[in-house]
Amino acid sequence: MNAQATDAHHDSDHDHHGPAPGLMRWVTTTNHKDIGTLYLWFSLIMFFIGGLMALVIRSELFQPGLQLVDPHFFNQMTTMHALVMIFGVVMPAFVGLANWMLPMMIGAPDMALPRMNNWSFWILPFGFAMMLSTLLMEGGGPAAGWTLYPPLSLQTGDAFPFLIFSIHLLGVSSIMGAINIVATIMNLRAPGMTFMKMPLFVWTWFITAYLLIAVMPVLAGAVTMLLTDKFFGTSFFDAAGGGDPVMFQHIFWFFGHPEVYILILPSFGLVSEIIPTFSRKRLFGYSSMVYATASIAFLSFIVWAHHMFTVGMPLAGEIFFMFTTMLIAVPTGVKVFNWVSTMWRGAMTFETPMLFALGFVVMFTIGGFSGLMLAMTPIDFQYHDTYFVVAHFHYVLVPGAIYGIIGGVYYWLPKWTGNMYSESLGKMHFWLSTIFVNVLFFPMHFVGLAGMPRRIPDYSVQFADFNQIATIGAFGFGFSQILLLVLVVKCIRGGEKATDQVWEGAEGLEWTVSSPAPYHTFSPQPVIK
């Protein structure tokens, strides 16, 4: 470790004058800001690819009956949409933001392991090229849902080994990213930056990184078992050979539930940065935020079977998982309370990052409430595998995780580019997204309660109206995201010059460096009093 840290210093002495010229800069870079930029662009591109898949799904569901796509292709779309959005959009965006901001927030010159950092990014495009290429293979891409339950997933055609191998690659990439983040936080904090002085984005990422290191390997193990079941005659999940397909679900969700918290905790951190800035107040209950995050992370390991209430469990198991799941609402409630209290009597202004943070607080909470409904075992028997579940996780993920990310991007964009973005375009982006995201996902609660199953390309006619509304919302939301792309490109090209502090109420080390942030920051580390 020490050797690598000196290496980093050595590198930075080497190209003191800024980035290497030409395209090779991006291939060979070990600079945390470059790598952050790569991650963020990658995530944005995947966001549009995954979005197109969602529009295929919603177009087919515009009317009952089968009209546009073949059902098998529909299933490939639901599966790939989820895999792309989870592993290609939300996780890389978080890692990108961490790369850009984490060293600057704790006063470190770079990430602790810059070469590994380069690797962990560059594995991703290859992993996804492989995963997306399965759509062109004999028998089509994976179509058994992102949860890959056997025996169905074992019926995947030629795509199967490619799918498994690409999941391995994505796992390796995110484990390396997470280890890098832990090492950076542990070893490279500026003198005086104690743990309890770290900004919350750093804290939430620190905890998320541990979750990643702990559960991604479990997923890798589960998919490896699928692979050997299919090709090497093992029978982990094959009842004929003494295995059990239900065991896959236990292993998968042991990964899967912590995974959904991996998808939200860094957004909690982002919102906890943004709200104090635009309320011009310190974050209310800083230490309770830290403990709440840690307890959410801990609890996330003992609730996994709430995804399996209907699979068959003894009563004691159903009750245990019901109560532990409901327990998670307590630390989550603490967080929401603290955000609201931070705003209480603050001098609030409503620039775009703040709008997205507020949208997050309101709509994430809606998703939390539907989660609580699903947590009640007897009720879940009715809701499981319906659109109600789809509504739940889209509320926590789209106006939750994704709004946190977009808010963070607006918040730091002036620091990255040195220019202010267009506030009117930003506000338009927020309002259009917020209107359409609700048009898109709110009706799903109703069709779900009425019994419309998820992952099916056809439905009975009584669900038609709500589905039409949802599809209109989907197209509106999808096209609104083009505004984000336009806004970012315009902001990179020019605009009103940003000050170093950018926002009046902003506090923290990242606002002490100039805008745009120089290629190397904090080479002599600052001292925090």
Add this chain to the structure above:
Amino acid sequence: MKKQISTRHLFIIPIAMFGFGYLMVPIYDVFCDLTGLNGKTGSISEAQAQVISVDENRLIKVEFISSLNQGAEWEFAPVVKSMMVNPGRSYSTSYTAVNQLDMEMVGQAIPSVSPGKAASYFNKTECFCFNQQKFAANEEKDMPLTFVVDPELPDDISTVTLSYTFFDVNSRIN
């Protein structure tokens, strides 16, 4: 200088967790065995079955059902659909299976009992499910089964359903 942690130590966690993923397999089996979850039935020897005392005052309904795993080309059904039994007494019945293909096939029946709670009280002294079953082309076979219901079966259970799923295990053997 602050204490530095070694990255090498961090890599131990994912490697250990990968192992833990595999460790969940035996843990799961042991857990199911101990709790009798998952409908896995018990088996006892003939001799053990002899010494269990019979509860003449209680009658339990045992139902038999059958299903075929996807792609299995058999006809497979219980000879009787249900019987009334006294706990502690040995009973015999059978399933019949017909290989519908013009070639030799091997099948394996996997049992499951519901309610799950009853599984560990349902003991078999003889069962075709203990072994793989070899069939000649188009062969029909009678497959015997002998069982005892444990008198300790909880009082609130009056019906026990025994289900067999028949799997084609040819590909597994070749």
